[in-house]
Amino acid sequence: xxxxxxxxxxxxxxxxxxxxxxxxxxxxxxxxxxxxxxxxxxxxxxxxxxxxxxxxxxxxxxxxxxxxxxxxxxxxxxxxxxxxxxxxxxxxxxxxxxxxxxxxxxxxxxxxxxxxxxxxxxxxxxxxxxxxxxxxxxxxxxxxxxxxxxxxxxxxxxxxxxxxxxxxxxxxxxxxxxxxxxxxxxxxxxxxxxxxxxxxxxxxxxxxxxxxxxxxxxxxxxxxxxxxxxxxxxxxxxxxxxxxxxxxxxxxxxxxxxxxxxxxxxxxxxxxxxxxxxxxxxxxxxxxxxxxxxxxxxxxxxxxxxxxxxxxxxxxxxxxxxxxx
Numbered sequence: 001x002x003x004x005x006x007x008x009x010x011x012x013x014x015x016x017x018x019x020x021x022x023x024x025x026x027x028x029x030x031x032x033x034x035x036x037x038x039x040x041x042x043x044x045x046x047x048x049x050x051x052x053x054x055x056x057x058x059x060x061x062x063x064x065x066x067x068x069x070x071x072x073x074x075x076x077x078x079x080x081x082x083x084x085x086x087x088x089x090x091x092x093x094x095x096x097x098x099x100x101x102x103x104x105x106x107x108x109x110x111x112x113x114x115x116x117x118x119x120x121x122x123x124x125x126x127x128x129x130x131x132x133x134x135x136x137x138x139x140x141x142x143x144x145x146x147x148x149x150x151x152x153x154x155x156x157x158x159x160x161x162x163x164x165x166x167x168x169x170x171x172x173x174x175x176x177x178x179x180x181x182x183x184x185x186x187x188x189x190x191x192x193x194x195x196x197x198x199x200x201x202x203x204x205x206x207x208x209x210x211x212x213x214x215x216x217x218x219x220x221x222x223x224x225x226x227x228x229x230x231x232x233x234x235x236x237x238x239x240x241x242x243x244x245x246x247x248x249x250x251x252x253x254x255x256x257x258x259x260x261x262x263x264x265x266x267x268x269x270x271x272x273x274x275x276x277x278x279x280x281x282x283x284x285x286x287x288x289x290x291x292x293x294x295x296x297x298x299x300x301x302x303x304x305x306x307x308x309x310x311x312x313x314x315x316x317x318x319x320x321x322x323x324x325x
Contacts, residue, residue, distance in 0.1 A: 003033035003035050003036040003221065004035030004036075005035065005037075006033075006035070006036050006037065006217075006221075007036075007037040007038075007039065008029065008036060008037070008038050008039075008078045008079065008218065008221065009038075009039050009040075009041050009076070009077045009078050009079075010022050010025060010026060010038065010039070010040045010041065010077065010078070010079055010080075010081055011041050011043050011068045011071050011072060011076070011077035011079065011080040011081070012040060012041070012042060012043070012068070012080070012081045013042070013043065013044070013045055013064060013068070014042040014043075014044065015157045015158075016157060016158070016159065016183055017083070017157065017158055017179050017182060017183060018081070018083070019040070019042075020182050020183065021081050021082075021083065021182070021207045022040050022081045023040070024101060024207060025079075025081050025101065025207065025209060025225075026038045026040065028101060028225040029221060029225060031225075032221075032224050032225050033221065033224075036221070041071070041076070041077050043067050043068050043071055043077075044067065045064045045065065045066065045067045045068065064082070064083075064086040065080070065082060065086060065087055065088060066092075068080040068082070068210075069091065069092035069095055069210070070092070072092070072095055072210060072211070072212060073092055073093075073094060073095065073212070075212075078211065078212075078215070078218050079209050079210060079211045079218060079222060080209070080210040080211075081207060081208070081209055081210075082097075082207070082208045082209075082210060083179075083203075083206075083207065083208075084097075084100065084202070084203025084204070084206040084207065084208040084234055085176070085200075085201035085202060085203045085204040085205075085206075087203060087208060087210075087238075088247065089238070089241045089242040089245060089246050089247070090242070091210065094212055094213050094214070095210055095211070095212060095213065096210065096211065096213050097208045097209065097210050097234075097238075098209060098210070098211045098219045098222045098223060098226070099208075099209040099222040099223055099225065099226030099231060100206050100207060100208050100209065100226055100227055100230045100231045100234055101206070101207040101209075101225070101226075101227060101230070102227040102229075102230055103205045103206045103227070103229075103230040103233070103234075104177070104178035104181060104182065104205040104206075105177040105178055105181060105192065105205055106177075106178065106195075106200045106204050106205035106206075106255060106257070107176075107177045107192045107193055107194065107195070107198075107200060107205075108138065108174050108175070108176060108177065108192075108193045108198050108200060108204075109174065109175050109176065109177045109180055109188075109189040109190075109191070109192055109193070110122065110131075110172060110173075110174060110189070110190045110191040110192075110193060111162060111165045111166075111172050111173045111174070111175060111180075111188045111189065111190060112165075112171070112172045112190040113165050113166045113167070113170060113171050113172050114166070115171045116129060116171045116172050118190075119172075119190060119191070120190060120191045121191060122142070122145070122146050122149065122191075122193070122197065123146065125146070125148070125149055125171075125172075126148075127148035127149075128148070128150060129148070129149050129150060129171045129172065130150045130151075130152045130169070130170045130171050130172075131149055131150070131151055131152065131170065131171065131172050131173055131174055132152055132153075132154035132161060132164055132165050132169075132170040132172070132173035132174075133151050133152070133153075133154060133173060133174045133175075134153060134154055134155055134161075135174075135201070135248075136248065136249065136250070136251040136277055137199075137201055137251045137252060137253050138151065138174050138198065139151040139251065139277060139279075140251035140275040140276065140277055140278070140279045140282070141197075141198050141199070141251075141273075141275070141279065142174075142279070143277075143278055143279035143280075144275065144279030144280070144282060145197070145279075152169075152170060154170070154173065158175060158179045158180065158183055158185065159183070159185075161173055161175060162175070162180075162185060162188055165188075166188075172190075174193070174198075176200075176201075176204055176205065177189060177192055177205070178204065178205040195255050195271045196286075199253035199254070199255055199271045199272065199273050199284075200253055200255045201253050202234075202237040202238055202240065202241045202246065202252075202253060202254045203234045203237060203238065204253075204255070206230050206234050208234070209222045209226070229258070232294065232295050232296070233256040233257055233295045234256075235295065235296055236254075236256045236270070236294070236295025236296045236297075236298055236299040237254040237255065237256055237272075237295070237299065239296055239299035239300070239303070240252070240254040240272050240299050240302060240303055240306075241254065243299075243303050244274055244303075244306075244311060244312075244315050245315065246274075249318065250274065250315065250318055251274065251275040251276070251277055251279075252272075252273060252274040252275070253271075253272065253273055254270070254271065254272040254273075254299070254302070255269075255270070255271045255272075256268065256269070256270045256295040256298060256299070257269055258291055261288040262288060266291045267288045267289060267290065267291055268287075268288075268289045268290065268291050268292075268293045268295065268298055269286075269287070269288055269289075270285070270286075270287040270289065270295065270298040270299065270301075270302050271284075271285065271286050271287075271302075272284070272285045272299075272302040272303075272306060273285070273306070274306060274311045274314050274315060275314065276314055276317060276318065277318070281310070281314050281317070282309075282314070283305075283306040283307075283309035283310055283311040283314060284306075284309070285302045285305040285306050285309075287301055287302055287305075289301070
């Protein structure tokens with residue numbers, strides 16, 4: 001595929017992590033197509049402008065993607081680069097996620113401030129430990145499994161949240177391993193939380209590339225650098241997100257990957273859950289399937305299991321609570 005003289009504009013948020021991701025896509029494109037010209041365009045989103053309100057209270061879908069998608073639809077940019085965990089269940093009309101870079105560590109990380117220094121497990125934290133997080137997914141799982149821990153709201157970019165976790169207002173924080181590693185801050189990871197303890201967000205650790213449907217020239221460029229295994233797994237996870245109408249107001253997660261099953265053989269592993277915010281009602285699924293199983297099909301099995309455990313009623317109770325607020 002020839003790209004000499006071709007220009008592509010990448011739309012991205014302006015945080016350090018978002019720019020790291022955009023430059024990673026730029027590097028992948030230039031590595032595959034040396035004659036390509038790439039420009040990065042920074043676009044501020046609703047989530048970037050409002051840093052005071054908890055994400056679940058802003059009351060808007062696509063907090064970190066809507067303005068990016070607007071620029072994509074208008075033709076101001078050719079692709080948008082996203083943290084896939086920030087991408088809403090329904091994309092803007094005419095847009096599609098057409099590729100992903102290889103996935104980083106998908107797990108959540110425990111970051112410890114000086115008052116809990118040395119802790120390596122959530123169960124070792126003393127009662128009353130304030131862990132900073134802006135994620136209802138993390139809040140619900142903490143409350144369900146570690147009720148003595150106090151999840152406490154926080155906003156800001158990765159650097160800000162780490163700084164606050166090491167300060168006076170919190171004892172620590174939970175952040176994504178991927179973001180810390182990409183910014184060279186992995187030294188702050190005191191523990192990596194396995195999916196059996198905390199199921200990750202849909203798409204966590206994956207960098208997604210969104211393009212206009214029908215722009216085949218751009219789609220072909222993106223697909224040439226896309227990691228198929230990551231793309232297929234994230235596609236499966238997003239099936240769960242879409243079926244349960246997930247958003248930042250809904251504590252839920254899903255994680256598909258190839259790994260070792262309970263018997264030691266290679267399997268497709270698929271974890272998913274949905275919960276009330278207080279963690280008292282959860283539907284949770286863990287599947288170990290033949291490794292050749294399509295993650296999208298595995299998502300269907302996970303959904304059946306979640307629905308049999310009352311996932312729809314849990315989801316509806318969240319919507320009812322939001323209406324009453």
